[in-house]
Amino acid sequence: MALSNNVIGAINFIAVLLSIPIIGTGIWLATEPDNSCVKILQWPVIILGILILIVALAGFVGGFWRIPWLLVFYLIAMLILIILLACLVVFVYMVTIRGSGHPEPSRAYLEYQLDDFSGWLRRRVRSSYKWDRIKSCLSSTSMCAELNQTYSMAQDFFNAHLNPLQSGCCKPPTKCGYTFVNPTNWISPIFTEADMDCLQWNNEQTQLCYSCNSCKAGLLANLKKEWRRADIILLITLVALKCVYLIGCCAFRNAKTEDLFRKYKQGYV
Known part of the structure; x- marks a missing residue:
């Protein structure tokens, strides 16, 4: 015993x-x-x-x-x-x-779409009440500011392997046709594609694409x-x-x- x-x-x-x-x-x-x-x-x-x-x-x-x-x-x-x-x-x-990323021509990083992910995960970020809190938390980090210190040339940035959060939140979606100035500063095209993410982009460093669905998708991918x-x-x-x-x-x-x-x-x- x-x-x-x-x-x-x-x-x-x-x-x-x-x-x-x-x-x-x-x-x-x-x-x-x-x-x-x-x-x-x-x-x-x-x-x-x-x-x-x-x-x-x-x-x-x-x-x-x-x-x-x-x-x-x-x-x-x-x-x-x-x-x-x-x-x-x-x-x-x-x-x-x-949920997985989608390649874009002449880009090393992937783009992310919210509808690719499970319904349970999407519900965690879709309501404005939940996302406002998450967005405020994400925008207080240095993940986007770090890109400005690393990439100064457009081609270097396009060849970068960004993580999903950086791809979704720190830049406008590639399909919108914005012109690169630096990783977090882009010139809007004359005719913006009728996509809410294209309209949501803001060069203000606390705004960027944090309100975009691509940012929510990037968060879920991460x-x-x-x-x-x-x-x-x-x-x-x-x-x-x-x-x-x-x-x-x-x-x-x-x-x-x-x-x-x-x-x-x-x-x-």
């Missing part, structure tokens, strides 16, 4: 360690400018990681100090958390399965890229956590069997 309890404690210590990449993933998402402005995924990931840490610690204590009710709590609570983590992994995959990376980490951790849980269940069952056998043997003798 003592050996089995030590095994259970050691296994739960591994579960404690597995909570670290989950919490770390949430913290990483929170430090990314786009995620820190949107605030959708990072907190569920961080909270789930902390709950797994607490439950794993309970199992660790219950295993080493032989507290049966604490081990039962661990087995039930951890199963629920594993199911929640699996649901989160599937959900992130499903909402990021759609979120998709980062969420996919996070989902891979969560998936790997989920598989490891499931294996640890199954081993823990077997060890707990063996410990109970040994305990029953010991009691039976003592009663028999």
